[in-house]
Amino acid sequence: MERVDIAIIGTGPAGLEAAITARIRNKSVLLIGSKDFSNKLVKAESIKNYLGFPDISGRDLADRFACHLEEMDIEITEDKITSVYSMGDYFALQNSKNEFYEASTIILATGVMQGKLYPGEEEFLGRGVSYCATCDAPLYHGKTAIVVGSSEKEEAEADFLAEVADKVFYIPTYAGDIQLKDSVEVLREKPKEIYESEGKRVLKTNAGDHPVDGIFILRESVSPAQLVPGLATDKNHVKVDRTMSTNIPGCFACGDIVGQPYQYIKAAGEGNIAALSAVSYLAQKKREAEKKAKEEESHGK
């Protein structure tokens, strides 16, 4: 895939506005997330503080956003980014199938991770605890696993894992009906802690202890520090300045991920700033490259 000017991760109001602004400034854009935008957007019953819409449901506002994207010919790439690596003059974005996208700049608009990490989660991450069933399923061939899912979207991941693993348990941390393969056992329990015992990873819940080979914790957003190694954060938030620049040159962030208040209009406004800052950064890089090329040319003469 060709390297784009700006990759935007997240399809809530922050990411969508960033994409629109970047497109208006004639940049090539890769917008990654969900064609159904964001749960926090579509699930709001009544929004009364979004400029231009005195009272609108989240679903209706999402429909307006969809029209705006269509009008501007912006497509959403349905995918989940698991890691972002700064490669010096570009970024490599890894997805759940271990494929890579490339971009000269990135904008993080992934929303805020709800809740805290479970005790033991960080310690065992990559050693029996995973955030991506699609990526790590092959490791669990003939083994047992628990999937902790934060929304209906994660049910497909559990089903996929069940095709490979010997036994899969599913713990939803949301209310509502669950639609899973019959072989997946649903446990309506509250996860408390992860620990190790006799070579197994054990998920302790309010109802008991479950020793398994792997524990998958699937949330709509992961913690930003895990998504982008080296990113300066303050708890669940990315540290940015007023231009939405992070500590990593070329990496910008906007919306709930950078802090409170958690509001649609604030997220969209910051998406606009982040995109304009990415555009300035690209222009600066271009000027530097042209100057360097001229210097090299004059030295060569």
Ligand SMILES: Cc1cc2nc3c(=O)[nH]c(=O)nc-3n(C[C@H](O)[C@H](O)[C@H](O)COP(=O)(O)OP(=O)(O)OC[C@H]3O[C@@H](n4cnc5c(N)ncnc54)[C@H](O)[C@@H]3O)c2cc1C
């Ligand atoms: C029920 C409810 C009602 C609300 N009502 C109001 C209201 O009336 N007024 C108001 O101003 N605010 C309201 N809010 C707050 C508002 O929803 C948030 O502030 C806003 O959605 C934040 O936008 P965002 O773009 O930063 O993040 P989000 O809307 O959270 O979007 C983030 C997106 O990034 C995607 N994503 C995350 N990680 C990845 C990844 N690794 N790869 C690809 N995609 C990823 C997610 O799937 C999601 O689509 C409400 C929130 C809730 C939950």
